[in-house]
Amino acid sequence: MSQRLSKVDLHIHSTTSDGVLTPSEVVCLALEREMNVIALTDHDTLGGVAEAQQAAASTRLEVIAGVEVSSEGEWGDLHILGYYVDPENGPLQDMMQAMQNARLGRARKMVQRLGKLGMPLEWEEVQALAGGESVGRPHVARALLNRGYVVTLQDAFDRFLANGGPAYVPRLKLTPSQVIQAIVEAGGVAALAHPGHYWTALELLPEFVGYGMRGLEVYYPNHSPAEIEVLLRLCREHGLIATGGSDFHGPGFEEGAPLGSVYVPPECVAQLREAERR
Ligand code: AMP
Ligand code: ZN
Ligand code: FE
Ligand code: FE
DSSP: OOOOOOOEEEEEETTTTTSOOOOOHHHHHHHTTTOOOEEOOOBBBBBHHHHHHHHHTTTSSSEEEEEEEEEEEEEEEEEEEEEEEOOOOOHHHHHHHHHHHHHHHHHHHHHHHHHHTTOOOOOOHHHHHHOOOOOOOOHHHHHHHHSSSSSHHHHHHIIIIIITTOOOOOOOOOOHHHHHHHHHHHHHHEOOOOGGGGGGGGGGHHHHHHOOOEEEEETTTTTTHHHHHHHHHHHHHOOOOEEOOBBOOOOOSSOOOOOTTTOOOTHHHHHHHHHOOO
């Protein structure tokens, strides 16, 4: 890779949700790239954290227990990152379990809809593609691609799976306030993920701060220098920690960028730790 690599990456997916590499493989890659701190942030599950932390034990790499929880606000989907959460926290575990159960039923419904649209899929195939815990639209998209119904994963979203698309089924609805509070009560620091996906939702930032949100994902693939400036100003205004990461999903995935490819200032890790102690 020609770009300068970052030592810190706080937004990473693994096979525990819709990423391509296992938690251990993510750790190997981070070590290869001589990184210092990563956070595993799978969708609606902490299930990969223990494996990643084990793989990084007795190395110089710190693996932060993280999660990216899907919520829905007035503006639509909002993803909320949690850092330094206690993976054993009961209420958070219950919330994630409810999300996993709902995701299973939802994915089955999407498969049914696709069948009615003339694109039959085997449920077992989707389940096998999901492998881990958090079955999601990217797995259904992959199954459509494998069957040749679409030409790329993006094509599957554009034609069938995007919000409001003919095979789209919503997730279990959790509000931002429920999610932020669950993260805070699990001892974690909550941060708004990829604000560039929903600029208008930033109007709600003061409300989120009121629920206990402490961070904003400033450094992210495709955030321009001017956008980063705007987000840093919001951080100063609301006393938020500027976090960042690649949203790495693995090779060939549309969303996100290569592991470590987004520069994240290392001091934000100390700030997160400090916020978690309070
Ligand atoms: P899910 O949580 O199952 O609804 O899946 C959400 C994931 O699907 C996101 O993290 C993205 O990786 C992907 N995704 C959602 N919407 C789109 C879209 N319009 N185009 C491409 N990928 C998308
Ligand atoms: Zn994803
Ligand atoms: Fe996200
Ligand atoms: Fe993500």
